[in-house]
Amino acid sequence: MSSKNINMTKGLTLIEVLIVIAVALILLAFIVVPFKRMNDTQALSKETQNVISIINQARSQTLSSKGGIVHGVHLESSQVVLFGGPTYVPSDPNNASIPLHALVSISNINLSGGAIDIVFNRLTGTTAVSGTITLSLIASSTQSKLITVTSTGIVNGSP
Numbered sequence: 001m002s003s004k005n006i007n008m009t010k011g012l013t014l015i016e017v018l019i020v021i022a023v024a025l026i027l028l029a030f031i032v033v034p035f036k037r038m039n040d041t042q043a044l045s046k047e048t049q050n051v052i053s054i055i056n057q058a059r060s061q062t063l064s065s066k067g068g069i070v071h072g073v074h075l076e077s078s079q080v081v082l083f084g085g086p087t088y089v090p091s092d093p094n095n096a097s098i099p100l101h102a103l104v105s106i107s108n109i110n111l112s113g114g115a116i117d118i119v120f121n122r123l124t125g126t127t128a129v130s131g132t133i134t135l136s137l138i139a140s141s142t143q144s145k146l147i148t149v150t151s152t153g154i155v156n157g158s159p
């Protein structure tokens with residue numbers, strides 16, 4: 001009779017397996033959620049720095065008279081375009097289109113006169129448009145970064 005009792009106590013019940021799976025899922029949630037939040041925040045910070053860099057590149061190319069023309073940046077919700085010349089021409093093969101990270105978009109462009117292009121003046125590096133550009137996480141518009149463009153051509157980003 002004692003061998004019969006031993007065989008009945010071996011193994012796990014369905015409830016015990018379900019409890020172990022539930023605990024594992026809860027622990028996994030505590031690991032994955034902060035990691036995703038950190039990944040989103042880093043994507044937003046990186047794209048903010050990329051946009052600032054592209055705007056500064058347009059100013060630098062204008063000041064150095066690259067190609068003997070002015071340069072500018074065209075802003076769209078999912079990309080920025082570095083272009084040469086006084087106006088943005090979408091079909092110009094020399095345009096450099098830089099897509100934003102899939103988690104990030106330009107949610108607000110608040111430049112003087114409702115402009116969506118920033119073009120720099122030769123010799124001075126100034127621009128006729130100034131204002132702000134807001135980059136946000138697509139999944140959470142409450143997380144955003146602000147880029148300020150001054151009329152002197154200086155570009156700053158919020159931390």
